[in-house]
Amino acid sequence: MKATIYHNPMCGTSRKTLEILRDSGCDVWIREYLKQPPTHDELVQLYDKAGIRPRQGLRAKEPIAAELGLTRPDVTDDEIIDAMVKHPILIERPLVETGKGVRLCRPQDKVREIL
Structure with missing residues (x-):
């Protein structure tokens, strides 16, 4: 099976997901x-x-999320995604895609749902 992981090697959850x-x-x-x-x-x-909204994929704990106003309830999905493209640190990780689907693997064992 082929898999793509959107990975940050500095993230423990991302490293554990890659290991799985x-x-x-x-x-x-x-x-x-x-x-x-x-x-x-x-x-x-x-x-x-x-099956998630961009807000669920937003790394809201990053200080830049609040600085950009992305934690406000009236922010649109497109605004969140545009900010993620400009500031990829805002993307919650890891995202994994296989032929069986995509999962935001937090916790890392969620990856097993698409293996």
Whole structure:
């Protein structure tokens, strides 16, 4: 099985998720999203496949999220995604995509749902 992980090597949950993928025998493509951010359309598709809203994929604990006003209830999905594209640190990680779907793998064991 092929898998793509939107990975941050500095994140423990992301590293553990990558380990699960490798241990499962997946052919893993690692996309370090801080170096190679997804596009607006890619994020829309990932969140749609995961069945979540962009707000659920927002790393709201990052100080820049509040600075940009992204934690306000009236912020649109497009505004959140546009901010994520410009500031990929705002993307909650790790996102994993396989032929069985997409999951935001927090906790890391959620990846097993798509293996």
